[in-house]
Amino acid sequence: MLTVADIVKIIEELAPPGLAVPQDPIGLQSGSGQWEIERLMIALDADHRTIRQAADAGAGMLVSHHPLIYGPLASIDPESPVGRAVAYSLEFKVAVYCAHTNLDAAKNGINNSLAVLLGLADLTALAGRTPENFKIVVFVPVNSLDEVRTAAFEAGAGKIGAYTRCSFASSGIGTFMGSEDTDPAVGSPGRFEEASELRLEMIANSDVLDSVIDVIRGVHPYEEPAIDIYSLHGSGMGEGIGIIGSLPEETTVEKLANTLIDLFETGSVTVVGEKGRKIQRVAICSGSGASLVGTASAGGADAYLTGDMKYHDARQADELDLPVIDFGHFAPERYGMKEFGKTLNTALKKTGAEIEIFYAQEEDPFKVITRA
Numbered sequence: 001m002l003t004v005a006d007i008v009k010i011i012e013e014l015a016p017p018g019l020a021v022p023q024d025p026i027g028l029q030s031g032s033g034q035w036e037i038e039r040l041m042i043a044l045d046a047d048h049r050t051i052r053q054a055a056d057a058g059a060g061m062l063v064s065h066h067p068l069i070y071g072p073l074a075s076i077d078p079e080s081p082v083g084r085a086v087a088y089s090l091e092f093k094v095a096v097y098c099a100h101t102n103l104d105a106a107k108n109g110i111n112n113s114l115a116v117l118l119g120l121a122d123l124t125a126l127a128g129r130t131p132e133n134f135k136i137v138v139f140v141p142v143n144s145l146d147e148v149r150t151a152a153f154e155a156g157a158g159k160i161g162a163y164t165r166c167s168f169a170s171s172g173i174g175t176f177m178g179s180e181d182t183d184p185a186v187g188s189p190g191r192f193e194e195a196s197e198l199r200l201e202m203i204a205n206s207d208v209l210d211s212v213i214d215v216i217r218g219v220h221p222y223e224e225p226a227i228d229i230y231s232l233h234g235s236g237m238g239e240g241i242g243i244i245g246s247l248p249e250e251t252t253v254e255k256l257a258n259t260l261i262d263l264f265e266t267g268s269v270t271v272v273g274e275k276g277r278k279i280q281r282v283a284i285c286s287g288s289g290a291s292l293v294g295t296a297s298a299g300g301a302d303a304y305l306t307g308d309m310k311y312h313d314a315r316q317a318d319e320l321d322l323p324v325i326d327f328g329h330f331a332p333e334r335y336g337m338k339e340f341g342k343t344l345n346t347a348l349k350k351t352g353a354e355i356e357i358f359y360a361q362e363e364d365p366f367k368v369i370t371r372a
């Protein structure tokens with residue numbers, strides 16, 4: 001039997017939390033990691049309706065895309081929408097886990113499944129990959145500073161923007177006492193030693209961190225160099241939100257708009273730009289992707305598919321001469337969650353556990369009224 005915590009681990013292998021944008025409240029938001037799970041429900045939104053549906057289906061876990069709790073709560077009022085959902089989660093023992101922007105950016109995530117649906121090829125991340133930064137602190141004897149620092153720089157440490165070989169060193173007194181089995185570079189085994197040392201600090205990103213640590217260990221004169229690694233919070237954005245790729249053949253904005261209306265059964269989409277414009281390279285960001293209009297244009301997209309476009313976003317797209325198809329927020333993301341349910345099902349089956357997956361019944365809060 002798998003617990004909520006076991007399933008969280010599997011989900012986070014598919015959608016690593018490090019891919020989420022900073023401050024996005026992803027993860028287990030309500031319930032216990034120790035609860036045992038036989039059935040699980042997938043939903044776009046975590047609210048009292050989907051939690052209740054999960055409970056009625058005998059599911060002990062709801063995996064949603066949108067978080068149940070967006071900001072810090074000062075109180076939980078069961079009469080408020082969020083409070084009611086939390087109360088249901090605890091009363092009916094339905095753990096709520098949300099995979100939000102980490103699932104937007106993940107290799108098997110929502111934007112990727114939309115790209116597959118449209119048959120896009122030559123896929124790359126739309127917003128580009130920004131690896132996370134770390135601060136490395138290493139304590140070196142004064143006469144080894146140059147060797148350690150140079151080796152670390154050559155392995156990729158010390159880059160800040162357009163500057164390379166950035167570091168800082170401050171002096172101090174290190175102490176140590178090696179056992180009789182040691183062979184210290186300074187002093188003798190079994191004796192308390194004091195040595196003038198430098199505290200050398202530099203930045204390294206996640207792409208080069210391991211090799212920088214390896215070379216420091218390789219050239220450092222001490223048997224046991226003291227190396228501290230600090231994560232610089234919020235320094236990276238993970239693998240990049242959104243996706244860009246090429247349609248199998250050239251089409252027009254209007255034809256692609258009609259394809260999207262058919263695929264998602266939305267009845268309509270909203271378009272910015274000329275309907276007859278020929279397009280092939282398409283950028284996609286499900287949900288509210290209006291802030292990436294400029295990125296899509298700079299990334300060479302002929303058209304951009306996203307949701308929640310506002311008036312001034314449309315004006316910006318117009319100025320950039322980038323056609324945009326607003327295909328709504330609900331339908332493309334719900335499709336993406338259904339596809340994620342299949343991916344999760346495959347991953348769960350590999351563990352040998354029998355977990356049944358259900359999908360919540362949800363409706364787009366927006367309705368299109370066509371003149372009667």
Ligand SMILES: [Zn+2]
Pocket residue numbers: 065066286287288329333
């Ligand atoms: Zn969304």
